[in-house]
Structures are given as C-alpha cells and as structure tokens.
C-alpha cells in the first residue's frame with residue numbers, strides 16, 4: 001500500500017439494495033470508519049447477466065469508488081464476487097487499492113455449521129453457474145458436498161419490496177423445496193446472495209427444523225474486522241470519522257425510500273453516473 005496516498009472511506013458496492021444487508025452489519029461492527037455505498041440500481045439485476053457484462057459493470061463501479069477516494073472496496077454482491085473479483089484483483093488494481101468479496105469469508109466458516117457435511121447454496125443463476133461456492137468450499141473442506149439452486153425471482157421481489165406477499169411465499173417455498181429435494185441430509189443453507197437475508201422472515205417459515213440458515217452480513221463484517229487487524233497498512237488507509245454516504249445509479253429518492261427499509265435507518269442518497 002502506498003504510504004503517501006491519503007486515507008479514504010471504505011467503498012461498499014452492490015448491484016442494488018442487497019448489499020445494504022452486509023453494509024448494515026459492517027457499519028454496526030466497525031462504526032469508526034467512513035463509508036461510501038454505491039448501488040447500481042439502474043442496471044440491477046446482475047445475476048442473470050453474462051460474465052463479461054458483470055465484470056464490466058463491476059469494474060466501472062469499483063473504479064468510480066476509487067476515484068471518490070476509497071482505497072478499499074468490498075464487493076457486497078455474490079454475483080460480482082463470483083464473476084469479477086478474481087480478474088479485478090489480478091489484472092486491474094491500481095497501486096494502493098484493494099478489493100475484497102463475500103464468497104471467501106462465507107466458505108471459510110461453513111464447516112462450523114454442518115454436521116452432515118452436506119450444505120445447500122441458494123444464489124443467483126450467475127453465481128450458481130460460476131461454481132464459485134463449490135470451488136471455494138472444496139479448497140478449505142473437500143469433504144463437504146455442495147448442492148446449489150438458483151432463485152431468479154428473489155432479487156426482483158426484494159428490489160420491488162414485495163417481501164411479505166403471496167408471490168414471495170410461493171417462490172421461497174418452491175425454491176427451498178427444490179434445493180432440499182437434492183439431498184435429505186442438507187443441514188445448512190447459505191443465503192449466497194446479499195439480497196436474500198431481506199426475505200429471512202419468509203425463508204424461515206419453509207426451512208425444516210434442524211437446518212441452519214446462514215446470512216452473510218455478520219460473517220463478512222467479522223471477516224473484514226479480522227482482515228483490518230491483520231493488514232495494518234490497509235487499515236491505516238481507511239479514514240475514521242464515522243461518516244456515511246450513499247450513491248445510486250438510479251433515482252436517489254426511490255433509493256432513500258427503499259434503503260431505509262433495508263438499512264434500518266434513514267439515508268441521504270445522491271445520483272451518480274459510472
């Protein structure tokens with residue numbers, strides 16, 4: 001890390017509102033830092049798009065956060081972490097800039113939950129197709145069998161605040177049944193899309209007793225805290241005035257209305273072009 005570059009806010013990026021479920025936990029655990037949240041609401045969903053498109057969109061947003069002074073950016077989006085993180089880290093990062101994702105922190109802890117060594121992954125179509133969870137889980141725990149199921153309707157349900165509707169109940173019940181039909185020994189389900197914890201009250205109705213559901217927010221927040229302890233130079237590059245800023249590529253008034261529901265408190269948002 002370049003010691004001469006000024007410290008800056010931590011950037012949190014998602015395709016839309018879902019990353020707020022991660023940001024909320026990060027900000028609660030690490031309130032001393034400054035943060036900029038960027039939601040690419042104008043181009044959500046990412047989960048149904050090609051590798052190239054997700055990579056290009058993610059790169060534009062991450063570089064916008066760098067331009068705004070961030071030295072560390074968290075991809076609070078599984079689809080972007082699955083399809084863009086590796087290439088960004090290997091090919092694109094300017095000196096002194098870091099990008100982290102949400103898949104690695106999650107796959108590092110799943111063995112703490114499963115007793116049967118059979119876990120289920122609920123995610124977007126893009127994340128499922130990338131096989132990133134299978135690959136990362138097997139790096140740490142080759143004995144764990146990973147079953148995946150994509151839930152293409154869940155992100156639109158969350159983005160449109162259709163969380164406790166008949167439609168949400170229908171799709172959540174159907175998708176959980178289809179995942180669990182793959183093995184009756186699945187005892188742990190990872191909500192591997194940052195939008196999905198917002199559906200938790202509905203999800204819990206359809207998950208059988210004895211099956212643990214993992215939301216990523218607290219996991220990613222704990223992992224970031226640990227990362228900053230271990231990387232003093234990155235920690236020193238993060239400014240600490242406890243300030244938050246929210247940007248959206250779509251309408252900021254819509255963002256404020258919905259973000260409040262997902263972030264748990266009122267937010268002031270501004271429009272940004274990437």
Ligand code: DGL
Pocket residue numbers: 014015016018019044045046047048076077078079080124127155192193194195
């Ligand atoms: N929130 C994103 C994730 O964690 C995906 C939502 C989308 O499809 O854009 O995968």
